[in-house]
Structure formats: C-alpha cells, structure tokens
Amino acid sequence: MGNLNHDWLTEGMIDYEYKKYVLLAYLKDIKQHFDSAELFPFLSDLIMHYKNLLNVKSNKELIYEHFPKSISRADFKKLKFTYHRMIQDDEMMQEIEDIIGFALPKLEGSINEGKELYDLVEDNLEVSAVGLTPIYAKEGYVLVNQDAKRDVSVFRYQISVFENADEKYRGISTTFLTNDFRDISRTYEQIKMDLVRRFRELPNPATFLVVSKMKFPLPQTILPVAKRMLVRKIEEIN
Incomplete structure (x- = not known):
C-alpha cells in the first residue's frame, strides 16, 4: 500500500469495514519494513497518524475540519465561495468513532514494534x-x-x-x-x-x-x- 494519507479517516467512503481494510493494508506494509529493519520514515509516520486520531477523538470539531467541503454557491465576480459541510448525521459520526476505536490500538501496537526496533538499533x-x-x-x-x-x-x-x-x-x-x-x-x-x-x-x-x-x-x-x-x-x- 505504501503510505496512508493524512486525511484517510474522512476521505472517500466513510465505512467501518472499508476503513479497517485501508488501515490493515497500511499496517501490513509497515510491518514488512520493520521486519527488514527499516525504521524511517515509517515510525514517524505511524506516530503522526496516532496523534492525529487522538486529537480528533478529543475534539470532535476537528472531524468537521478534516472533511472535504463542496462548493454550494460561488460568486465568480468576487471569487468568494461558500461551503457546505458534507457531514450532518449522528450515524456517520458514530461510524467515525468506531473507526477511531479500532484504529488507535492497532497503530499503538505498530508504534511499540517500531520503538523496540529503534531501541535495538540505538543499543548497537x-x-x-x-x-x-x-x-x-x-x-x-x-x-x-x-x-x-x-x-x-x-x-x-x-x-x-x-x-x-x-x-x-x-x-x-x-x-x-x-x-x-x-x-x-x-x-x-x-x-x-x-x-x-x-x-x-x-x-x-x-x-x-x-x-x-x-x-x-x-x-x-x-x-x-x-x-x-x-x-x-x-x-x-x-
């Protein structure tokens, strides 16, 4: 899979099973790098995603900020745009919270694996x-x-x-x-x-x-x- 976009949580289809697939594919790729003793930029990338999800979990308004916005009205003369948020219902919010609940321990586990490798390298x-x-x-x-x-x-x-x-x-x-x-x-x-x-x-x-x-x-x-x-x-x- 290569990498995970910084806005992977909210881009594309908001579906628990789909996001699980995206995350697990990413973590499988990360594990292959760790198994080859390759630390960077993979460990720092994991930590970035983990911190992002913690921030979103602690501040729901960040979920709205991460969502793509569609143009609902455009004033082409003044080049001003008003945007309509694409997220509105509680069911979708629950879906996102479920995704975060699944993702955080998975990311944490991979981070711990990376830290063990880091410690091994530093010790040597x-x-x-x-x-x-x-x-x-x-x-x-x-x-x-x-x-x-x-x-x-x-x-x-x-x-x-x-x-x-x-x-x-x-x-x-x-x-x-x-x-x-x-x-x-x-x-x-x-x-x-x-x-x-x-x-x-x-x-x-x-x-x-x-x-x-x-x-x-x-x-x-x-x-x-x-x-x-x-x-x-x-x-x-x-």
Missing part, C-alpha cells in the same frame, strides 16, 4: 569523537562504519536551531560526501585529515564516528538514529 550504535572536538561543533563530518567492515560512509552534518516562545529545538541535516575505507594502514584520523585538505572551509572540523555492531539499512535506520544520538552528544559538548 556507538558515537565517538575522532580526534579533538572543537568548541564550534554545529557542523562537521560523520563517519559511519557497519559490522566491523572496512567500508566507511562519509557525511557532512550541520546543526540548526529552531526556537518558539517556550523552547529551543535542535535539528540536524546530513549530506553524503563519499565512500571511504579503513584498515590497519588507514585510520579514521587519516580520513578526517583528508577531509580537511579537501574542504578548506572547515580547517578544524568536528568529526564523529558512528559504529554499528549489527548490520542495518543505512539511510532508513542507522543514519536517522545516529543523527538523534549525535545531536544529544553535541548538546553535551556545548
């Missing part, structure tokens, strides 16, 4: 600094090595800070640079020095090594989890 990742870490660590490099192999994936990272009235959030973006290798004659420190010579704009870059004790998919699993661990480590430094 180690993040450490390569050489001395400068005071400025908001951008630099990440070296990723899996399962004690010689291959090393090299990324450049950058930390961004987002603020609202109450809190400050840190986000991290990565850009793939190259595939490298390490062996007895080529250390992680040498890879770092080659990066310094290649990219002069970072003469003293923060560089971190991520080692995975187990083999997981790099883009869907190792990198997303490692990015979160790296943000925490940089917060400790700064």
Whole structure:
C-alpha cells in the first residue's frame, strides 16, 4: 500500500469495514519494513497518524475540519465561495468513532514494534569523537562504519536551531560526501585529515564516528538514529 494519507479517516467512503481494510493494508506494509529493519520514515509516520486520531477523538470539531467541503454557491465576480459541510448525521459520526476505536490500538501496537526496533538499533550504535572536538561543533563530518567492515560512509552534518516562545529545538541535516575505507594502514584520523585538505572551509572540523555492531539499512535506520544520538552528544559538548 505504501503510505496512508493524512486525511484517510474522512476521505472517500466513510465505512467501518472499508476503513479497517485501508488501515490493515497500511499496517501490513509497515510491518514488512520493520521486519527488514527499516525504521524511517515509517515510525514517524505511524506516530503522526496516532496523534492525529487522538486529537480528533478529543475534539470532535476537528472531524468537521478534516472533511472535504463542496462548493454550494460561488460568486465568480468576487471569487468568494461558500461551503457546505458534507457531514450532518449522528450515524456517520458514530461510524467515525468506531473507526477511531479500532484504529488507535492497532497503530499503538505498530508504534511499540517500531520503538523496540529503534531501541535495538540505538543499543548497537556507538558515537565517538575522532580526534579533538572543537568548541564550534554545529557542523562537521560523520563517519559511519557497519559490522566491523572496512567500508566507511562519509557525511557532512550541520546543526540548526529552531526556537518558539517556550523552547529551543535542535535539528540536524546530513549530506553524503563519499565512500571511504579503513584498515590497519588507514585510520579514521587519516580520513578526517583528508577531509580537511579537501574542504578548506572547515580547517578544524568536528568529526564523529558512528559504529554499528549489527548490520542495518543505512539511510532508513542507522543514519536517522545516529543523527538523534549525535545531536544529544553535541548538546553535551556545548
């Protein structure tokens, strides 16, 4: 099935059995990804759908807001439209509540499965600094090595800070640079020095090594989890 539209609850036919089929097909697809140790964006997608349903359950007005609206009168001269809500009767509202009642525990079960996989990945990742870490660590490099192999994936990272009235959030973006290798004659420190010579704009870059004790998919699993661990480590430094 691939993905589940954000307004899956109210789009199309509002029918309990049909929506069960749509949701179960989606969760079956998610399970296949988890069975392949692929975490993202599937876990975050599940959490988004779960939170959306909780919001709808706690505030029925959100159900109305999610419903598509049909044009009931149009003033083409002033380009103004009035809309007629497509939901009116209590029977349909009960159908939606039944769908939500079925969906929430199913989504929660899948989320718990994803969290178990996340914990397994995090427990098998180690993040450490390569050489001395400068005071400025908001951008630099990440070296990723899996399962004690010689291959090393090299990324450049950058930390961004987002603020609202109450809190400050840190986000991290990565850009793939190259595939490298390490062996007895080529250390992680040498890879770092080659990066310094290649990219002069970072003469003293923060560089971190991520080692995975187990083999997981790099883009869907190792990198997303490692990015979160790296943000925490940089917060400790700064």
